[in-house]
Amino acid sequence: MKRSLMWCCALALSTCLAAPELEVAAAPLNLPTATGLAPGDLLISDFFNGWIKFDPSSNQLYSLPWPTLLGAPKNLAIDVDGSILFKGRLDSIDRLNPRTGTSAPLTPPASTPLLGVNFSMLPDGDLLLFQQTTSASRNGDVWTGGTDSVFARFDRASGTISPIPIPNQFVPRQVAIGVNGEVYVNEFFRGVQRIDLMTGEMSQYPQAQLGFTSLLGVSPNDDLITYNFVDGIVRFNPETNVNTTIKAGSLFGAAPLAVDEHGDIWVNDASDGLTLIDGSTGETSLLLPRTSFFSPQAMIVIPSNWTPPPVPEPTTLALAISAYGGLCLITLRSRRPGRAYTRSAP
Known part of the structure; x- marks a missing residue:
């Protein structure tokens, strides 16, 4: 009974920590405003400051001129067209154009509630939706x-x-x-698993500590990167089943984390601050000392081949009376060299 209660409490705590947070009044940082994103930038969703970025060339935080959302997004991904996907309002996944700062929700079936659902993006642009259960119990040996x-x-x-x-x-x-x-899942009862999306067949990461291993990401050469308090940050080669320790020891309050295209790891360590860990040597570089009212909820590094999506062309709709066709719809677009106003057919 005691063991069952312990595991139930652990799962409840894990669920609460993963639940969406509402924005609270606080004193945000007074940051200069950036004009936009560039390859190599660290995009951050911050609890107190909304959308901000860290420019590693200047070691400077910048505010981004994008609308502040209710609660800081916990999921970030770069879409196939260069847009930013994020878990926005409590029940939607949104896509943001970084040129304009405007965002709109994706449109999954209305019958599928997305409250508390997280996502990861597959290489073809489809989304893998996942949500951990909010309750669990043990009945004898059955979970x-x-x-x-x-x-x-x-x-x-x-x-x-x-x-x-x-x-x-x-x-x-x-x-x-x-x-x-390849899809790797950190599952509460089984640890880190690789799962076949077609069959559901799973194979277990050999040294995962159940309930204590965090799944950080995948390096460019397809190695799996994990973290736990005992082994530190570890790189696992799924072809050879060999683990290589990147950085031994624990990180204090290390959240969130991001793995870039070079396999380096970006982490906000609560004891030190924003830190970059070399994925090959484990060498640590402090980028930004611990700062009050700096509380990243999600981070993603903009890759070197990133191209932002185009700015949507302004469009004005107007109704007019045609002597021949009656009421018709006219679509007016902004005039550009070599282009004329266009009129839709009556």
């Missing part, structure tokens, strides 16, 4: 998870969401996507 656990694929072309075959009592905590689309 039972709650009924609200989600693990599904969102096909954005068709707008459909398809459940992925998973075993009973499956509680996904974190997901990382490999270079070639």
